[in-house]
Amino acid sequence: MSGPHHTLLLEGAEYRVREVLKEDRYARSTVLEDRRGRRFVLKESVMRLPPGVRVPPLAALLARHEADLYERLAGVPGIPRLAARPRPDAFLREYVEGATVRDTAPLPPGFFASLEEVLRAVHARGVAYVDLAKEENVLVGADGRAWLVDFQISLAREGPLRALVDRFQREDLYHLSKMRLRRAPADGTDEDRRRVARRGPLGRLHRATVKKAYNLLTRHLVTRWSGAGEGRRED
Ligand SMILES: Nc1ncnc2c1ncn2[C@@H]1O[C@H](COP(=O)(O)OP(=O)(O)OP(=O)(O)O)[C@@H](O)[C@H]1O
Ligand SMILES: [Mg+2]
Structure with missing residues (x-):
């Protein structure tokens, strides 16, 4: 991917390759810098199934799915701007200065309100x-506010799984509450405690049914073979 001078040409523009953020059998995310010093993250879908067979149509499908979601969320504060779609299997998004939630302790005041x-x-x-159970997918910006990246497994209401959107939106809020109670307990609200407590005996039933489908989707379906989703997920 990187030439002898570690530069990359995308749609006629030259970028300097700065750093590979993450690479697995599923995707590679690389920080690029343009001539004006602006930074971007190039996410290339790879989709390599054992024993190393690439499946380009699947890679293109995944990249398109995620780039479409960025487009749909354009202008939402806390979502990196989609900058370009240079190839069917890749897209470029604005780089966010900061660190992941996983690498930040303590989290800045007001962080969870912004998330x-x-x-x-x-x-x-x-x-x-x-995918909110993974702290690597949430960034703490330089100003202390939250950013969400990684819409690979997100669902849109118009998508083929639209019936599941309401269900997973509730699941998102559950993971938000869990993360807040775990990482900033003093900021925890009654609603957070209610949401998490609801996962008591009833929660067990939920885990045995809906959660099973959720895990299948987020952990196993694509990630088992691919090595993606290796980041720790907090239930
Ligand atoms: N725009 C960005 N600015 C700064 N860092 C980013 C940005 N996008 C991604 N990152 C960092 O790179 C990591 C990998 O990106 P991303 O989560 O999109 O890929 P991935 O985990 O390989 O995706 P998938 O789970 O779909 O395989 C993120 O966890 C995040 O820490
Ligand atoms: Mg990720």
């Missing part, structure tokens, strides 16, 4: 985020 705002705005556009 909730982002999540509500995503829901208002008819999207369920679905």
Whole structure:
């Protein structure tokens, strides 16, 4: 991918390759810098199934799915801007200065209020985020506000799984509450405690039914073979 000078030509524009953020059998995310010093993250879908067989149509499908979601969420504060779709299997999004929630402790004051705002705005556009159990997918911006990245397994109301959107939006809120109680207990609300407590005895039933489908989707279906989703997920 990178030439001898570690530059990359996309749609006629030259980018300097800065850093590979993450690479697995499923996707590669690379930080690029243009001539004006603006930074972007290029996400290339790879889709390599054992024993190393690439499946380009599937890679293109995944990249299109995610780029379409970025387009649908354009203008929502806390969602990186989609910058370009240079190839069927790749898209470029604005780079966010900051660190992941996983790597930030303590989280800045007001962080969870901003994360909730982002999540509500995503829901208002008819999207369920679905991957909020992974702290690597949530960034803490330089100003302390939340950013959501990684819409690979998100669902849109118009998509083929639209019937599941309401269900997964509720699941998003459950994961938000869980994360807030875990990472900033003093900010936890009664609603957070209610949402999490609801997962008591009833929750067990839920886990045995709906959660099973959720896990199938988020952990196994694509990720089992691909090595993606290796980041720790908090139930
Ligand atoms: N726009 C961005 N700005 C800064 N860092 C980013 C940005 N996008 C992604 N990252 C970092 O790169 C990591 C990998 O990106 P992403 O989550 O999209 O890929 P992935 O986990 O490989 O995706 P998937 O789970 O779909 O395989 C993220 O966890 C995040 O820490
Ligand atoms: Mg991710």
